[in-house]
Amino acid sequence: QKEVEQNSGPLSVPEGAIASLNCTYSDRGSQSFFWYRQYSGKSPELIMSIYSNGDKEDGRFTAQLNKASQYVSLLIRDSQPSDSATYLCAVNGKQAAGNKLTFGGGTRVLVKP
Amino acid sequence: EPEVTQTPSHQVTQMGQEVILRCVPISNHLYFYWYRQILGQKVEFLVSFYNNEISEKSEIFDDQFSVERPDGSNFTLKIRSTKLEDSAMYFCAGSRDRAYEQYFGPGTRLTVT
Numbered sequence: 001q002k003e004v005e006q007n008s009g010p011l012s013v014p015e016g017a018i019a020s021l022n023c024t025y026s027d028r029g030s031q032s033f034f035w036y037r038q039y040s041g042k043s044p045e046l047i048m049s050i051y052s053n054g055d056k057e058d059g060r061f062t063a064q065l066n067k068a069s070q071y072v073s074l075l076i077r078d079s080q081p082s083d084s085a086t087y088l089c090a091v092n093g094k095q096a097a098g099n100k101l102t103f104g105g106g107t108r109v110l111v112k113p
Numbered sequence: 114e115p116e117v118t119q120t121p122s123h124q125v126t127q128m129g130q131e132v133i134l135r136c137v138p139i140s141n142h143l144y145f146y147w148y149r150q151i152l153g154q155k156v157e158f159l160v161s162f163y164n165n166e167i168s169e170k171s172e173i174f175d176d177q178f179s180v181e182r183p184d185g186s187n188f189t190l191k192i193r194s195t196k197l198e199d200s201a202m203y204f205c206a207g208s209r210d211r212a213y214e215q216y217f218g219p220g221t222r223l224t225v226t
Binding site for chain 2: 031032034036042043044045046049051088090092099100101102103104105106
């Protein structure tokens with residue numbers, strides 16, 4: 001069973017601070033890694049993708065990937081109240097025909113003004 | 114910016130009835146997916162579709178489920194005889210390439226009574 005694990009939270013962060021979210025995955029052959037943001041009752045919204053080891057920055061978001069440790073993280077800098085949401089880690093396995101995403105359970109982030 | 118659209122936004126049906134959930138993917142996407150999310154649970158993969166064929170399906174996607182791309186733009190998910198446990202949010206997603214980002218539609222909330 002391919003698993004993606006996240007701390008469910010809530011992760012409470014003061015406005016302006018850095019939120020740090022972690023994700024581990026079990027399938028060592030995983031190729032692609034994504035972070036989605038999901039507001040309550042809404043659909044997942046893609047915020048970051050990362051494919052190779054190291055850091056990738058996009059605006060206030062930085063994704064970090066360490067395939068040897070099977071670990072993906074997301075940093076949110078200068079956190080805003082509008083960042084309050086559940087953040088989903090998703091992993092795409094080996095490039096088989098299906099290309100399915102396996103999701104973690106999500107980390108709920110609360111940014112307090 | 115093009116978006117994935119889904120109709121209806123909310124569908125209420127009685128147990129045993131057939132439902133069809135509709136999706137219009139982004140026009141340059143080639144890979145299509147259905148996921149579902151039961152309230153409070155993880156996003157789960159149902160099926161992937163490419164070149165008018167199912168690429169991969171999960172254990173959830175049994176004989177009661179089918180997918181179709183009838184006219185080159187719409188992508189549908191049919192549940193032949195709904196069960197109470199089919200109540201969930203159903204998300205359509207699409208991607209340009211096999212390992213590329215998947216973009217989700219707003220979802221259809223299916224309530225089976």
